[in-house]
Amino acid sequence: xxxxxxxxxxxxxxxxxxxxxxxxxxxxxxxxxxxxxxxxxxxxxxxxxxxxxxxxxxxxxxxxxxxxxxxxxxxxxxxxxxxxxxxxxxxxxxxxxxxxxxxxxxxxxxxxxx
Amino acid sequence: xxxxxxxxxxxxxxxxxxxxxxxxxxxxxxxxxxxxxxxxxxxxxxxxxxxxxxxxxxxxxxxxxxxxxxxxxxxxxxxxxxxxxxxxxxxxxxxxxxxxxxxxxxxxxx
Numbered sequence: 001x002x003x004x005x006x007x008x009x010x011x012x013x014x015x016x017x018x019x020x021x022x023x024x025x026x027x028x029x030x031x032x033x034x035x036x037x038x039x040x041x042x043x044x045x046x047x048x049x050x051x052x053x054x055x056x057x058x059x060x061x062x063x064x065x066x067x068x069x070x071x072x073x074x075x076x077x078x079x080x081x082x083x084x085x086x087x088x089x090x091x092x093x094x095x096x097x098x099x100x101x102x103x104x105x106x107x108x109x110x111x112x113x114x
Numbered sequence: 115x116x117x118x119x120x121x122x123x124x125x126x127x128x129x130x131x132x133x134x135x136x137x138x139x140x141x142x143x144x145x146x147x148x149x150x151x152x153x154x155x156x157x158x159x160x161x162x163x164x165x166x167x168x169x170x171x172x173x174x175x176x177x178x179x180x181x182x183x184x185x186x187x188x189x190x191x192x193x194x195x196x197x198x199x200x201x202x203x204x205x206x207x208x209x210x211x212x213x214x215x216x217x218x219x220x221x222x223x224x
Contacts, residue, residue: 031210033212035214041216041217042201042214042215042216042217043157043201043203043214044214045211045212045213045214048210048211050210056211091156091157093157095210099210100210101145101162101205101210102147102159102162103147103157103159103212104159105156105157105158106156107155107156108156
């Protein structure tokens, strides 16, 4: 079946612009995660959605970052007034439910802020 | 806060056995996962340990000692395709929140 998809695969933007990154999780997966991975680094947790519950936003690095999930499916991560340090690969993952430990990752969006 | 430590890089020869260690300091520990990531690719799930002991899945095994806050991933009969980065991740509470280590780059040489 279809895996997690993300768009765009690459995004180059100028400093100060806003960007939106999209994630389509696996159908039926109620849990959705966003991570950020800088070059050669580990995955930095950003935000976690579970069903219709309030998201866990504890990993968002600043108030320039926000995310929403519509209808319990597609999610959008928005970065306002982008800075050069926002340049990274943004990975989305989904899992079956709140007790499922296996996450399925999308291919990521490579964001470059010039 | 959470902290995980794993070696930054490991080199081994094809056919050998390699162990990648992960030590962690965290509150609310619930389990330890391992993921593989090839260059330019997405992380893929390898294993998960919630209880002490060894879990075996083909050539890969994962071990956890909760009392020592320590785990490892064991790769046997190494193949060139095993060259990748390997991440350990701790699961916090029962909220499905995960914190990842910085990864270990495994280089498999012929």
